[in-house]
Amino acid sequence: MKYKAKPLPPVNLPELRVVGKPLRRVDALGKSVGATIYADDFSLPGMLYAKVFRSTVPSARIKRLDVSKARALPGVACVITHAELPQAVLVTDMPGQTGQKRRAGSDAHVLAKDVVRFVGDPIALVAAETLDIAEKALKLIEVEYEPLPAVFDPLEAMKPGAPIVTPPDNIVSKYKVRRGNVQAGFEAADLIVENTFNVQFVDHIYLEPESGVAWVDDRGVVNIRVCTQVVEHFRSIALALGVPHNKVHIQGTMVGGGFGGKEDITVEIFIGLLALATRRPVKLTYTREESIMAHSKRHPYVITHRTGVTRDGRITAAEIKLIADSGAYVYLSPYVLLYSVGTATGPYRVDNLSIDAYAVATNQVFTSAFRGFGAPQAIFAAECQMDDIAQKLGMDPYEFRCRNYLKTGDIGVNQQIKSAAWLEETASRALEALGEKTPAHGHIKVGQGFASYMQSYGRIMWFHDTSQAWVGLELDGTVVIRSGIPDLGAGQVSAVCQIASELLGVPLDKVQIYHTDSALTPLAGTSTATRQLYMSGNAVHQAASNLRKVLLERASKDLEEDPANLDMADSKVFVKSNPEHFMPLTELLAKCASEGIHLSNLAIFRAPFTSPIDPENVQGDIWPDFTFGAMAVEVAVDTETGEVTVLKSVACHDVGRAVNPKAVAGQIEGGAVQGIGYALMEDCMIKEGYIQAQTLSEYLIPTAVDVPKTKVIILESGTGVGPFGAKGVGEPAITPAAPAVANAVSNAIGVRIKSLPITPEKVLEALESLKQKEKVG
Amino acid sequence: MEPKVITLTVNGRKHQVALPPNITLLRALREYLHYTDVKNGCEKGDCGACTVILNGKAVNSCLVLAWQADGGEILTVSGLGTTSNPHPIQEAFADTGAAQCGFCTPGMVLAAKALLDENPHPTEEEIREAISGNLCRCTGYGPIVEAIQIAAERLAEGGQK
Numbered sequence: 020m021k022y023k024a025k026p027l028p029p030v031n032l033p034e035l036r037v038v039g040k041p042l043r044r045v046d047a048l049g050k051s052v053g054a055t056i057y058a059d060d061f062s063l064p065g066m067l068y069a070k071v072f073r074s075t076v077p078s079a080r081i082k083r084l085d086v087s088k089a090r091a092l093p094g095v096a097c098v099i100t101h102a103e104l105p106q107a108v109l110v111t112d113m114p115g116q117t118g119q120k121r122r123a124g125s126d127a128h129v130l131a132k133d134v135v136r137f138v139g140d141p142i143a144l145v146a147a148e149t150l151d152i153a154e155k156a157l158k159l160i161e162v163e164y165e166p167l168p169a170v171f172d173p174l175e176a177m178k179p180g181a182p183i184v185t186p187p188d189n190i191v192s193k194y195k196v197r198r199g200n201v202q203a204g205f206e207a208a209d210l211i212v213e214n215t216f217n218v219q220f221v222d223h224i225y226l227e228p229e230s231g232v233a234w235v236d237d238r239g240v241v242n243i244r245v246c247t248q249v250v251e252h253f254r255s256i257a258l259a260l261g262v263p264h265n266k267v268h269i270q271g272t273m274v275g276g277g278f279g280g281k282e283d284i285t286v287e288i289f290i291g292l293l294a295l296a297t298r299r300p301v302k303l304t305y306t307r308e309e310s311i312m313a314h315s316k317r318h319p320y321v322i323t324h325r326t327g328v329t330r331d332g333r334i335t336a337a338e339i340k341l342i343a344d345s346g347a348y349v350y351l352s353p354y355v356l357l358y359s360v361g362t363a364t365g366p367y368r369v370d371n372l373s374i375d376a377y378a379v380a381t382n383q384v385f386t387s388a389f390r391g392f393g394a395p396q397a398i399f400a401a402e403c404q405m406d407d408i409a410q411k412l413g414m415d416p417y418e419f420r421c422r423n424y425l426k427t428g429d430i431g432v433n434q435q436i437k438s439a440a441w442l443e444e445t446a447s448r449a450l451e452a453l454g455e456k457t458p459a460h461g462h463i464k465v466g467q468g469f470a471s472y473m474q475s476y477g478r479i480m481w482f483h484d485t486s487q488a489w490v491g492l493e494l495d496g497t498v499v500i501r502s503g504i505p506d507l508g509a510g511q512v513s514a515v516c517q518i519a520s521e522l523l524g525v526p527l528d529k530v531q532i533y534h535t536d537s538a539l540t541p542l543a544g545t546s547t548a549t550r551q552l553y554m555s556g557n558a559v560h561q562a563a564s565n566l567r568k569v570l571l572e573r574a575s576k577d578l579e580e581d582p583a584n585l586d587m588a589d590s591k592v593f594v595k596s597n598p599e600h601f602m603p604l605t606e607l608l609a610k611c612a613s614e615g616i617h618l619s620n621l622a623i624f625r626a627p628f629t630s631p632i633d634p635e636n637v638q639g640d641i642w643p644d645f646t647f648g649a650m651a652v653e654v655a656v657d658t659e660t661g662e663v664t665v666l667k668s669v670a671c672h673d674v675g676r677a678v679n680p681k682a683v684a685g686q687i688e689g690g691a692v693q694g695i696g697y698a699l700m701e702d703c704m705i706k707e708g709y710i711q712a713q714t715l716s717e718y719l720i721p722t723a724v725d726v727p728k729t730k731v732i733i734l735e736s737g738t739g740v741g742p743f744g745a746k747g748v749g750e751p752a753i754t755p756a757a758p759a760v761a762n763a764v765s766n767a768i769g770v771r772i773k774s775l776p777i778t779p780e781k782v783l784e785a786l787e788s789l790k791q792k793e794k795v796g
Numbered sequence: 797m798e799p800k801v802i803t804l805t806v807n808g809r810k811h812q813v814a815l816p817p818n819i820t821l822l823r824a825l826r827e828y829l830h831y832t833d834v835k836n837g838c839e840k841g842d843c844g845a846c847t848v849i850l851n852g853k854a855v856n857s858c859l860v861l862a863w864q865a866d867g868g869e870i871l872t873v874s875g876l877g878t879t880s881n882p883h884p885i886q887e888a889f890a891d892t893g894a895a896q897c898g899f900c901t902p903g904m905v906l907a908a909k910a911l912l913d914e915n916p917h918p919t920e921e922e923i924r925e926a927i928s929g930n931l932c933r934c935t936g937y938g939p940i941v942e943a944i945q946i947a948a949e950r951l952a953e954g955g956q957k
Contacts, residue, residue: 043890043891044890044893045900047880047889047890047891047893047895047897048879048882048886048887048890049894049896050889050890050897050898050901051873051882051886051887051889051890051898051899051901051905052833052873052874052876052877052878052879052882052886053833053834053873053902053905054833054874054878054879054885055872055898056832057832057835057899059832059836060832060833065927112936167897180813223900223933224901224931224933225897225933226835226837226843226845226897226931226932226933227835227837227897227899228836228837273897273898274897274936275835275897275898275899276896276897277897278933280878304836306839307837307838307839307842307843355816360797361827393946507897508896508897508898508899508934509896509934510896596862608888681892682893684893685893685896685934685935688935688936688938688939689896689933689935689936690936692935692936692937692938693933714838714840714842715837715838715840715842715843715931716840716842720931720933721936721937722928722929722931722937723923723924723927723928723930723932723937723940723941724924724925724928726936726937728936728941729936729938754822772929793953
């Protein structure tokens with residue numbers, strides 16, 4: 020065996036009763052029997068059906084817009100255009116939680132005023148008695164466009180004289196990093212390697228298209244029942260609707276997948292406006308085609324690495340340039356770009372470092388959050404670069420990385436690494452588990468490759484992120500949690516139930532969570548940035564611990580023991596040294612109730628706060644902590660057809676502490692497969708602003724026969740800042756997959772493909788170029 | 797064409813409903829008969845979320861016109877079992893973490909049911925083939941394959957359900 024698992028440093032993780040156990044998630048059975056009521060499954064009497072009229076051109080002035088025929092169609096209740104909402108602003112670049120100052124030009128109109136900037140830009144809204152009538156009404160809307168110059172390539176869009184998508188200019192965000200002495204670093208190098216990498220537009224393809232129902236109730240409150248990652252959007256929605264914050268009530272549903280695509284506002288404002296205008300309930304559900312056309316995509320990037328190394332494999336300097344395509348509107352591009360900057364080097368120590376990063380507007384569908392949030396693109400480039408350097412040095416790629424991996428206490432791109440940086444530990448295990456290479460045969464070549472990564476979890480610290488949770492006990496000994504957590508399917512709500520179950524000694528099936536409601540559950544922040552377990556897990560931990568303290572203090576009177584000597588389990592309070600000496604929880608609760616002792620606690624968890632960094636030199640603490648890990652894969656490449664098949668896949672991550680190992684493994688395996696799709700098949704294929712892959716028969720994601728089972732290795736350093744030492748892993752799970760696949764393909768065919776996806780066409784082209792080179796050589 | 801009254805037996809309940817000819821079985825089930833446990837993921841037959849069992853065979857209900865199903869027996873996931881009385885396949889899905897967001901789950905469970913009805917002891921390959929028309933974006937399919945394997949074992953042990 021070529022690679023051996025590096026021994027783990029000693030870790031002291033206390034054995035717990037509920038946390039750390041692979042329990043059935045609280046939402047699992049309901050979903051398995053079809054009892055979960057998703058956004059589109061809900062209807063109200065007298066409900067209208069909405070449709071959105073969208074731009075069919077990428078860049079144009081609206082010369083004439085005539086909705087009179089649509090309005091006159093029997094069964095049409097309402098048609099809204101920009102003329103009806105002169106004040107309606109769509110805040111595009113921050114979830115409405117923290118009131119950050121926004122860049123000029125980043126607020127859009129809810130409906131296009133006089134200009135459309137991408138194919139799919141919303142222009143008018145229709146509400147009708149039936150879906151069929153609403154669809155007919157769309158066809159009666161007349162629009163005349165005067166084409167405007169358009170730009171589809173971020174490199175073109177940066178040039179002087181390029182068409183400006185939205186004033187003041189096309190550079191929507193930029194950052195620099197300048198550390199050490201780059202020139203001296205390159206002078207000290209024995210070898211300088213330069214490569215440019217390209218990644219494509221990809222779609223989230225959650226199985227549930229965007230959907231919601233809105234209604235105005237008897238007190239004038241606009242209720243919006245919607246699948247969203249962010250209930251705090253109620254503030255931006257209120258602004259757009261022209262109503263006070265306390266008159267918008269978001270009722271978040273169980274979400275049928277989000278991955279960042281339901282992080283920005285989708286249908287909420289549209290149905291809110293129509294419900295206000297008609298005073299009737301309104302439902303809007305996107306078709307798959309509209310979903311693909313209308314929601315954000317992962318940022319395409321052009322990334323150039325120039326790296327200096329010594330002969331013995333030490334990095335002496337790196338110059339990195341990142342250019343992200345932000346599409347037609349800003350949305351979260353400045354933040355995605357910042358996350359790419361923070362991971363641009365990969366998990367390596369580079370003391371002499373220069374980074375220039377730009378997010379650039381084009382007349383294409385806007386880009387925003389997608390699982391990994393800028394890290395997958397940056398890590399793809401960094402990890403392909405590392406493999407390429409190792410090859411040019413004639414070194415083993417793992418050995419070369421080991422000489423440069425970040426260690427705890429080192430400074431990464433911008434900040435010090437404080438938790439365990441188990442890079443060798445994770446990579447060596449992934450490689451060991453991958454095992455010997457399957458023999459090649461005939462025109463089938465086989466290759467192995469791996470990639471390491473680091474990725475932050477928790478939001479940017481100057482956002483002053485908080486999460487709240489209310490935990491209470493009922494008199495029958497059951498537990499109630501109230502917390503605004505949106506659950507996207509990753510087990511967000513189940514994990515916090517396990518934490519409360521652990522701390523209050525109540526079985527998991529006696530814990531009930533009420534969640535995702537902007538008015539009735541305390542705000543818990545966004546289900547984004549791999550933050551929900553970290554933030555809300557800590558908030559529930561805090562609330563349950565506070566409640567536990569009160570209960571143990573009261574129990575100590577009856578049990579005549581110091582509270583420190585008491586514990587709670589199986590709905591009992593007992594003496595640790597003598598579990599036979601106990602008090603049933605219900606008895607304790609009855610006493611508390613009769614004495615007026617409060618049986619609930621509202622806690623707020625605050626992430627560490629820092630000041631914003633200087634974009635001219637991104638240095639200092641930006642994120643609360645990082646997750647580290649690796650993936651190793653083996654691929655077969657058919658040199659006749661160019662087809663790449665993943666034969667084996669192993670993922671190893673240090674998750675800090677796995678609150679539910681089964682749920683954690685599910686995140687890791689799902690992320691790995693999503694990343695394999697990114698590497699090999701997924702592409703929106705946008706031509707001149709038009710998405711070519713408009714349906715799921717053109718936009719291909721992995722099916723059950725396209726991928727092998729990913730072997731999951733979970734390590735627990737216990738050093739995370741989440742509850743019980745947990746780190747975030749939902750988003751990081753995708754990040755190492757694409758570079759691992761690319762490195763394996765390169766290993767198989769002896770030539771590097773530097774752009775995603777690695778299609779059969781690109782493989783054949785690469786093989787052909789290799790053949791030509793060999794002929795010449 | 798005028799609407800026609802058709803008969804659909806869904807989860808053992810007989811429904812008579814007047815439908816125009818262009819209404820798919822998916823829309824008939826969701827919008828007219830309110831079986832919202834049948835999911836709409838694409839309406840093009842690409843994703844499998846709307847899978848139901850029609851006369852013993854798993855079909856994409858978005859690709860069948862309701863008129864074509866006239867007189868047919870339809871099983872949806874809520875007819876297979878409930879939270880108080882789940883089918884072994886549904887139990888297994890809950891146990892292995894096969895349902896993450898859960899939106900593909902109704903279709904997946906029924907694809908699994910159709911497979912196990914025909915082939916009670918499928919290999920992993922046969923399972924993957926049987927669910928290859930059902931997309932899942934969350935799990936990477938491993939836990940779903942495992943759930944179907946476990947369900948096959950439990951059904952073999954526990955007899956018919």
